[in-house]
Amino acid sequence: MSISDARPLKIVVVGDSKVGKTTLIHNYLEQTQGRLSIQKQQLDYQIIQVQIQQNEYCVAIWDAVGLELQNQMNRFLVKDAHVVMLCIDLSKQILIQSIYTMMDTLISYCQEQCQFVLVGTKQDLNSQNTQILNQFFLELQQKYQNLKLLLTVSIYNEDSIKQAFQKTFELGASLDKSSITILQSFILQRNENNSVLKKYSNRESKAQKHDNCC
């Protein structure tokens, strides 16, 4: 099947800085695609073709490199996502209030039908926090209907990472009703991307000039 016949699926990986977003995506792509080309310093995405429940999908996996969740670029990134993977660092103390804050922020940015997956990262460093996150998850699900899955991963358990993406893709596929073709969708996305990036960097350089002159 050609790529233009495949159904589009947009997955965005978000979470605090250094939570393990890029490592997660890299590891999955290495395992399944045998390639590594995500850049380290800017927003980036990879497009892969996968089969989910007998259908071909063209999946864009976005990585918000080094960005805090409240960053305006994240708002732009998640607004048309099918599934958002919110990463929580299991090696650090788990604060439910901060997960509520992140979920509230994401819900305000995303479309109504967007689904959410909580991903506990670095499980190898503190397995006790997995149980704590499990308990919090039940509480969180009562508030957020679209929070569907809790998955825990570690770079030392590659299968956990593969499974996490597989389950995320299946979740995205279960709500796929899009009639936009893959090419339209990504061309629109890329154009919009460029103009937002331009606006963003213009604003930053104006602010810098202002700082320099005062």
Ligand SMILES: Nc1nc2c(ncn2[C@@H]2O[C@H](COP(=O)(O)OP(=O)(O)OP(=O)(O)O)[C@@H](O)[C@H]2O)c(=O)[nH]1
């Ligand atoms: N022990 C352990 N370390 C991990 C794991 N996943 C990521 N790390 C480490 O955590 C650090 C941060 O990982 P990144 O993937 O760069 O995190 P990030 O969320 O992409 O960071 P930013 O893009 O800066 O926001 C790196 O040193 C990784 O090697 C894991 O499963 N176990």
Ligand SMILES: [Mg+2]
């Ligand atoms: Mg990163």
